[in-house]
Amino acid sequence: PGSPAAPVPAGAGLRIAGVSPFLTPNGSFYRVDTALVVPKVDATTWRLRIHGRGVTRPVSLSFDDLLRRELVERNITLTCVSNEVGGPYTGNARWTGVRLADLLAECGVVPPSRGGPADQLVSRSVDGMTIGTPVEDVMDGRDALLALGMNGEPLPFDHGFPVRMVVPGLYGFVSACKWIEEIELTTFAAYDPYWVRRGWARRAPVKTQSRIDTPKSFARPKTGTVMVAGVAWAQRRGIDKVEIRVDDGPWQEARLAAEDSRDTWRQWSFPWQATKGGHTLTVRATDRTGAVQTERRTKTVPDGASGWHSVVVTVE
Numbered sequence: 001p002g003s004p005a006a007p008v009p010a011g012a013g014l015r016i017a018g019v020s021p022f023l024t025p026n027g028s029f030y031r032v033d034t035a036l037v038v039p040k041v042d043a044t045t046w047r048l049r050i051h052g053r054g055v056t057r058p059v060s061l062s063f064d065d066l067l068r069r070e071l072v073e074r075n076i077t078l079t080c081v082s083n084e085v086g087g088p089y090t091g092n093a094r095w096t097g098v099r100l101a102d103l104l105a106e107c108g109v110v111p112p113s114r115g116g117p118a119d120q121l122v123s124r125s126v127d128g129m130t131i132g133t134p135v136e137d138v139m140d141g142r143d144a145l146l147a148l149g150m151n152g153e154p155l156p157f158d159h160g161f162p163v164r165m166v167v168p169g170l171y172g173f174v175s176a177c178k179w180i181e182e183i184e185l186t187t188f189a190a191y192d193p194y195w196v197r198r199g200w201a202r203r204a205p206v207k208t209q210s211r212i213d214t215p216k217s218f219a220r221p222k223t224g225t226v227m228v229a230g231v232a233w234a235q236r237r238g239i240d241k242v243e244i245r246v247d248d249g250p251w252q253e254a255r256l257a258a259e260d261s262r263d264t265w266r267q268w269s270f271p272w273q274a275t276k277g278g279h280t281l282t283v284r285a286t287d288r289t290g291a292v293q294t295e296r297r298t299k300t301v302p303d304g305a306s307g308w309h310s311v312v313v314t315v316e
């Protein structure tokens, strides 16, 4: 990469047994898509077309065309809108790709805030998925990528080979088109993509969330110090605080691991002096806007689950 990712701070990974590693290995990265058979796209014949409203210079790019551009490498946490509170559909990877905003600008695309006629970017995959992303978000300076590498390897077939989109701060269903082959500039008024037609939101920024990775629910730890630990994420905003509550006790501050960037999740830990009996541990995060993760439980539909994650353990 011409623009490598900054080294991950030494303290970003806490090395506590049971905590999600800071970078999720490709083999254990969650997979969510509608493909019954994973597309196996031939990169030598693959092309990406960019066209539509306000595109004064439409293009059709080959894989080699992308490789000739400056490659950038960024750590970005990707989250699925269908992730329940405490669920597994979130992961953090080092993506390698090209800057989508630069490519769009070369095609003549201007964001709506500067008078551009398109407010929605619709990406289409070889398997017919359509995903709608705000043009403004893609062009506001964040690291929106057309990714072709994941954790130092070519993008795995399951994760969109040869090329997918990755946009920090937006749930995957409104940003992360795998096996992408077309980008059409249009408007939210003119077109509803796949999931929107099925009742999901048109716009879906990631909600501030936190998860207890260890201990697991129904664990039976011994009395004494039990390390409670997990991850918290609020892509684009960053995590400033994580707190733990034991049963109905006061909120107590957890120790935060070093932050890599506000677009990546952050590990945390809390040494709990566990006493005999049944206990409920609850976690909540505060993002850098000062907003405390809401207790209000919502379903995943239409724009992501909210609420606090709890685990119930029996201390022996």
Ligand SMILES: Nc1nc2c(c(=O)[nH]1)N[C@H]1C(S)=C(S)[C@@H](COP(=O)(O)O)O[C@H]1N2
Pocket: 029, 030, 031, 032, 033, 034, 035, 078, 079, 080, 081, 125, 126, 127, 129, 158, 159, 160, 171, 172, 173, 176, 177, 178, 179
């Ligand atoms: N072509 C295609 N791209 C897709 C999807 C899909 O079903 N088809 N699912 C989206 C959803 S809902 C999410 S959360 C992410 C998941 O990416 P991953 O499987 O690499 O974790 O991909 C997105 N891109």
Ligand SMILES: [Mo]
Pocket: 032, 079, 080, 081, 082, 171, 172, 173
């Ligand atoms: Mo998703």
